[in-house]
Amino acid sequence: xxxxxxxxxxxxxxxxxxxxxxxxxxxxxxxxxxxxxxxxxxxxxxxxxxxxxxxxxxxxxxxxxxxxxxxxxxxxxxxxxxxxxxxxxxxxxxxxxxxxxxxxxxxxxxxxxxx
Amino acid sequence: xxxxxxxxxxxxxxxxxxxxxxxxxxxxxxxxxxxxxxxxxxxxxxxxxxxxxxxxxxxxxxxxxxxxxxxxxxxxxxxxxxxxxxxxxxxxxxxxxxxxxxxxxxxxxxxxxxx
DNA sequence: TCCATAATCAACCTATTGGTTGATCAACCG
DNA sequence: CGGTTGATCAACCAATAGGTTGATTATGGA
Numbered sequence: 001x002x003x004x005x006x007x008x009x010x011x012x013x014x015x016x017x018x019x020x021x022x023x024x025x026x027x028x029x030x031x032x033x034x035x036x037x038x039x040x041x042x043x044x045x046x047x048x049x050x051x052x053x054x055x056x057x058x059x060x061x062x063x064x065x066x067x068x069x070x071x072x073x074x075x076x077x078x079x080x081x082x083x084x085x086x087x088x089x090x091x092x093x094x095x096x097x098x099x100x101x102x103x104x105x106x107x108x109x110x111x112x113x114x115x
Numbered sequence: 116x117x118x119x120x121x122x123x124x125x126x127x128x129x130x131x132x133x134x135x136x137x138x139x140x141x142x143x144x145x146x147x148x149x150x151x152x153x154x155x156x157x158x159x160x161x162x163x164x165x166x167x168x169x170x171x172x173x174x175x176x177x178x179x180x181x182x183x184x185x186x187x188x189x190x191x192x193x194x195x196x197x198x199x200x201x202x203x204x205x206x207x208x209x210x211x212x213x214x215x216x217x218x219x220x221x222x223x224x225x226x227x228x229x230x
Numbered sequence: 231t232c233c234a235t236a237a238t239c240a241a242c243c244t245a246t247t248g249g250t251t252g253a254t255c256a257a258c259c260g
Numbered sequence: 261c262g263g264t265t266g267a268t269c270a271a272c273c274a275a276t277a278g279g280t281t282g283a284t285t286a287t288g289g290a
Binding site for chain 4: 231232233234236237238239240241243244245246248249250252254255257259
C-alpha cells in the first residue's frame, strides 16, 4: 500500500471483504457490528478493514452513543474510476487510429492492383 | 492480494510504478527495457511488476527475438470500472431517494402549518 | 454503582510485497 | 564459436497485510 491517495484507494478495493463492506454501505449507514455480521472473522479484523477504508477516505465514521456508524464516501471512487477510464480510452483511441491506418493501406494496395 | 480476478486487478493498480507502466502501454507496445527506462529501480524489479500485471491479465507478452513486447489488455480495467460505477450509482440513487423523502416531509409540514 | 454492549488498542504470528544482487537463459551478431 | 544484449530466475531482506486473542475504553441502562 502506497502513500498517495489513488494507491490507497485501489489497495483498499483489492480485498473482497472490504468490497463487500462498501457494497453494504452503498445501501446506507451501518454500525461495525452490523457490517461484521455476514463474515466469519473476528470483530477486530473488521475493525481493521474499516480503518483501512477510513484512511483511504472511502468511509467516514460518526458517533451515536457507543455506536460508530459508517458512511460511504464516493469521491475516491470517482477519482479511481476516472483514472481507469482515462487509460481505457487512450488505448481504445489508439487502436481506432491503427485501424484507420490499416484501412488506408489496404485501399492504397487496391489501387496498385488496378494499375 | 487475493485470488479472485477483481482483487488481482485492484491490487495491481495499487502501485504507482505499475500504473505508470500501464499509462505508458496505453500509448502502444513496449519492451521491458523501454518500460524500465524512466524508473530508478532495477530491471528485475520492473520484471516483477510486469509479472504482477500479467497475472492480473492487465498485459500480455509476445516474443520478438530476445525482446518481450508488452501489450495492454483493457478487459480487466472494464470490469474494475464497472464494479466502481455500480456502487457509486447505488449510493447516488439512495441519496436521491432520501432527498425526495425529505422534500415530501417538508411539504407535509407546510400543509400542517396552514391548518 | 455495577454490568452489558460497542468498538478499539496492543501484541503477536504468518504470508506476501517490493526491492536488492548475482547467476542464468535465449537470441542475435561479428 | 564467443561476446553482447534482453530478460528472467533465485535467494535474500525489511516492511506491511491480514488475521488471531486478550485487555481496554466509552456509553447506556438497571
